[in-house]
Amino acid sequence: MAGRSSSRRRSSQYAWLVTSPLAVFAIACLTYYWLREPTWWHEWPGTVLVLGAFIVAHVSVLSVVVRRQVLLVVLNEIPLILAIYFLPPVAVILAQTVASLATQLWSRMDTTKTAYNVTKSAARTAAALVVVSSLPKIHGAGPGTWGILAAAVATATVVSWLSYAGVITAVQDRRAGQDALRAGSQTLVTAAINIVIGLVFLVALDATWWAAIPLGLLLLAMAFVLRSFSEFFRQHRTLTEVYELTQAMREEGNDGSLPDVLLSRVRTLMRAEYATLWLPAQGRHPEVLLTARVDGKGLLDISPTPGPVRERAISGGRTVPVGGRFGETAELRPYLRDGGVKDVIAVPLRSGQTTVGSLEVINRLGDAITFRDADVQVLETIAAHAAVAVENSRLVERLRYDAYHDRLTSLPNRRRMIDALGESVKVRAPGEVVAVMLFDVDGLRDVNESMGHTAGDKLLAEVAGRLRGIAGPGALVGRIGGDEFVVTLRAESAEETVRLATEMREQLRGPMVVGSLTLDVDTAAGVALHPEHGDDPDALLRRAELAANAAKALPYGVQLFHPALESRAVRRLGLAADLRRALDEGALEVHYQPKVSIKDRHLIGVECLARWQHPAHGEVSPEDFVAVAEHTGQLHRLTEVVLTAGLRHCREWAEAGRPLSIAVNLSTRTLLDPRFPDQVHELLKKHAVPAGQVTFEISEPGMLGEIERALPTLYRLRDLGVRLSVDDFGTGASSLSYLRQLPVHEVKIDDSFVQGMATDSGDLAIVRAVIGLSREFGLTVVAEGVESELTLDLLAELGCEIGQGYFFSRPLPVERLNTWMSAQTEPEETPTGEVRRLRAVG
Numbered sequence: 136m137a138g139r140s141s142s143r144r145r146s147s148q149y150a151w152l153v154t155s156p157l158a159v160f161a162i163a164c165l166t167y168y169w170l171r172e173p174t175w176w177h178e179w180p181g182t183v184l185v186l187g188a189f190i191v192a193h194v195s196v197l198s199v200v201v202r203r204q205v206l207l208v209v210l211n212e213i214p215l216i217l218a219i220y221f222l223p224p225v226a227v228i229l230a231q232t233v234a235s236l237a238t239q240l241w242s243r244m245d246t247t248k249t250a251y252n253v254t255k256s257a258a259r260t261a262a263a264l265v266v267v268s269s270l271p272k273i274h275g276a277g278p279g280t281w282g283i284l285a286a287a288v289a290t291a292t293v294v295s296w297l298s299y300a301g302v303i304t305a306v307q308d309r310r311a312g313q314d315a316l317r318a319g320s321q322t323l324v325t326a327a328i329n330i331v332i333g334l335v336f337l338v339a340l341d342a343t344w345w346a347a348i349p350l351g352l353l354l355l356a357m358a359f360v361l362r363s364f365s366e367f368f369r370q371h372r373t374l375t376e377v378y379e380l381t382q383a384m385r386e387e388g389n390d391g392s393l394p395d396v397l398l399s400r401v402r403t404l405m406r407a408e409y410a411t412l413w414l415p416a417q418g419r420h421p422e423v424l425l426t427a428r429v430d431g432k433g434l435l436d437i438s439p440t441p442g443p444v445r446e447r448a449i450s451g452g453r454t455v456p457v458g459g460r461f462g463e464t465a466e467l468r469p470y471l472r473d474g475g476v477k478d479v480i481a482v483p484l485r486s487g488q489t490t491v492g493s494l495e496v497i498n499r500l501g502d503a504i505t506f507r508d509a510d511v512q513v514l515e516t517i518a519a520h521a522a523v524a525v526e527n528s529r530l531v532e533r534l535r536y537d538a539y540h541d542r543l544t545s546l547p548n549r550r551r552m553i554d555a556l557g558e559s560v561k562v563r564a565p566g567e568v569v570a571v572m573l574f575d576v577d578g579l580r581d582v583n584e585s586m587g588h589t590a591g592d593k594l595l596a597e598v599a600g601r602l603r604g605i606a607g608p609g610a611l612v613g614r615i616g617g618d619e620f621v622v623t624l625r626a627e628s629a630e631e632t633v634r635l636a637t638e639m640r641e642q643l644r645g646p647m648v649v650g651s652l653t654l655d656v657d658t659a660a661g662v663a664l665h666p667e668h669g670d671d672p673d674a675l676l677r678r679a680e681l682a683a684n685a686a687k688a689l690p691y692g693v694q695l696f697h698p699a700l701e702s703r704a705v706r707r708l709g710l711a712a713d714l715r716r717a718l719d720e721g722a723l724e725v726h727y728q729p730k731v732s733i734k735d736r737h738l739i740g741v742e743c744l745a746r747w748q749h750p751a752h753g754e755v756s757p758e759d760f761v762a763v764a765e766h767t768g769q770l771h772r773l774t775e776v777v778l779t780a781g782l783r784h785c786r787e788w789a790e791a792g793r794p795l796s797i798a799v800n801l802s803t804r805t806l807l808d809p810r811f812p813d814q815v816h817e818l819l820k821k822h823a824v825p826a827g828q829v830t831f832e833i834s835e836p837g838m839l840g841e842i843e844r845a846l847p848t849l850y851r852l853r854d855l856g857v858r859l860s861v862d863d864f865g866t867g868a869s870s871l872s873y874l875r876q877l878p879v880h881e882v883k884i885d886d887s888f889v890q891g892m893a894t895d896s897g898d899l900a901i902v903r904a905v906i907g908l909s910r911e912f913g914l915t916v917v918a919e920g921v922e923s924e925l926t927l928d929l930l931a932e933l934g935c936e937i938g939q940g941y942f943f944s945r946p947l948p949v950e951r952l953n954t955w956m957s958a959q960t961e962p963e964e965t966p967t968g969e970v971r972r973l974r975a976v977g
Contacts, residue, residue: 164261175223216333398427408498544599556672726946740796826856886920
């Protein structure tokens with residue numbers, strides 16, 4: 136409690152940073168006007184009337200909750216307009232100040248808040264009078280006077296609004312001040328309405344003082360109607376929120392989230408700082424103590440409710456409200472003061488004659504607001520519904536169970552698996568290892584997208600049941616992620632563990648029935664061992680996951696962890712900041728690999744390839760830094776750097792009489808960005824490069840499963856006039872029929888087939904089939920990986936148009952490429968203009 140008191144004293148000191156300037160300003164204005172008009176006190180009858188009007192206005196307030204504070208919007212613009220018009224400035228300031236002081240003393244606020252509210256009222260009034268003094272003198276109640284008074288009162292409202300935001304910022308933080316600023320903006324609307332009403336009153340009273348009678352009656356009627364409407368609205372809102380709360384408890388309470396659903400909504404509905412659910416220990420069920428706090432995330436396992444208050448509610452079986460409006464429990468107020476609590480309502484949760492717990496709300500938000508009898512009735516209604524849900528012992532058991540089990544498969548979740556691993560590694564048996572086998576289900580995303588998440592859930596449940604059946608009695612099976620399952624067991628050795636993982640993976644591959652379909656689902660298995668790969672359960676799971684990711688690239692699908700996997704992952708993580716710096720500083724280079732027409736050996740273009748020479752790690756493979764860019768949101772920037780460099784040099788080559796097209800690789804993530812075509816259009820215009828000189832290469836494997844989502848961007852790129860190419864064709868799981876729905880101009884055969892076509896009849900057949908069918912579709916065929924004269928001759932016989940590979944040139948920096956073009960090519964006139972023809976080939 137000492138820390139809490141210290142925090143309050145510190146807040147008070149910061150509040151004076153705003154209060155003091157306001158006080159100095161108000162006193163200076165009061166002194167100035169007093170000296171200018173020392174006989175102001177002759178208007179004391181009017182001053183007394185305005186003082187009463189100000190007091191009434193201060194009592195009639197609207198409250199706006201801002202985090203842990205309440206913004207009090209004082210509706211005194213009407214008497215302020217009349218006071219400025221009819222009374223001397225000194226009388227206006229003093230009447231406003233005395234009225235504010237009286238209401239603050241009546242509300243029993245602490246000294247700091249009283250001082251702030253009083254000085255704020257005086258300062259806002261002084262600010263309004265300063266505006267009036269700086270404008271032409273008021274004559275009559277005509278339109279000119281309306282404008283002057285409206286400007287003055289609007290200034291007072293703004294001063295009040297900004298000073299409130301300032302004091303909230305001083306005592307809490309900038310974010311709270313911003314919240315207060317936004318919440319207080321509605322006072323401008325209220326002030327505008329009050330200004331209009333005040334001007335109407337002014338015109339009426341200026342015409343005859345007898346107008347005060349009907350105007351007073353009108354005000355009373357309006358106050359009565361507004362109060363009645365406010366009360367009706369409050370009751371309606373409370374009933375609605377109570378109904379929504381009971382519905383939420385009925386719909387969501389069965390999945391173990393009852394405390395979250397109940398406490399967060401109760402705290403909001405009751406406008407409380409804390410809401411607490413307490414359930415005593417019963418048999419094998421431990422005590423439950425959970426609290427929702429106004430500015431906290433999640434639930435706390437503590438409660439500020441004083442023990443004697445809860446004990447009386449539980450022992451007496453009835454509601455115990457303690458606070459300024461509840462005199463019958465005045466003997467409990469010392470316990471509140473000792474705990475730094477303003478007020479509390481504790482309602483027992485009853486099932487028949489048995490008390491099963493309590494529901495409590497603590498500290499109604501706002502120093503001037505406390506819980507009322509109506510709040511007690513609302514909380515009792517909520518508690519009656521909550522008791523029905525909490526009383527059921529099976530629900531309590533489910534709350535415990537769900538904390539450690541996956542809802543879909545009923546398998547232990549990550550938390551339970553980590554705890555179990557922690558216990559397993561403590562027991563070391565000679566000649567045994569603790570094995571962690573992680574199985575990553577392949578193709579779950581395709582099932583979810585094609586058949587819906589219900590089918591995906593059924594597939595996961597089937598995998599869980601099958602894995603539980605084949606794991607054996609000594610194994611623990613759990614689900615730790617969306618498509619990740621873990622099996623932990625004791626084995627004789629690493630070799631035995633890998634053999635078991637391989638057998639389990641083969642048994643999992645059997646057909647699985649999902650709905651009306653029979654699916655053959657594959658998995659990748661990663662294996663980590665204790666003590667060889669660590670003692671920490673989290674580290675073992677992480678290393679098994681790294682091994683499973685590596686296993687996806689293996690034909691047999693099982694990988695034992697080794698340190699190189701983790702070092703590569705850590706290296707990639709460490710490269711993220713370096714990559715961002717390299718992009719900002721232009722440290723990435725773009726190399727260019729020539730593309731040559733096979734028939735006549737003309738140099739027709741280049742492929743733009745990013746290269747990164749890291750100052751510490753040396754050359755970073757494109758696979759690594761592209762993966763880093765994808766996972767850190769820097770891929771868009773990387774693509775922009777490569778495309779910009781390519782367009783710039785494309786323009787330079789054209790101006791030098793060496794026109795070349797450029798090709799740039801695109802990731803599927805880039806194609807899913809609807810802004811990318813517009814960026815391409817702007818870059819083409821900026822560098823004055825014809826769209827037909829640019830080819831975008833999209834990897835076939837990366838495009839699988841994303842074709843439908845990528846089609847709109849592909850069509851927009853085609854409409855711009857750029858060429859589109861399917862890269863790495865033949866390595867994906869798609870058929871050539873995909874070419875019929877893609878708006879592409881070119882197919883690029885993967886180098887793994889081209890390099891082997893001279894010695895492998897299978898690769899040769901694949902290349903022949905791709906070239907033949909692509910030509911039927913009217914597509915250009917590019918062969919990458921050309922490394923020999925024999926391969927080049929075979930491609931020419933098959934009718935392949937373009938080649939690319941080390942036989943022509945490796946990827947080169949632009950300076951070396953220009954030198955290579957000068958040394959290895961010569962100009963040749965063609966019907967379409969001058970082109971560069973290779974000297975070294977043919």
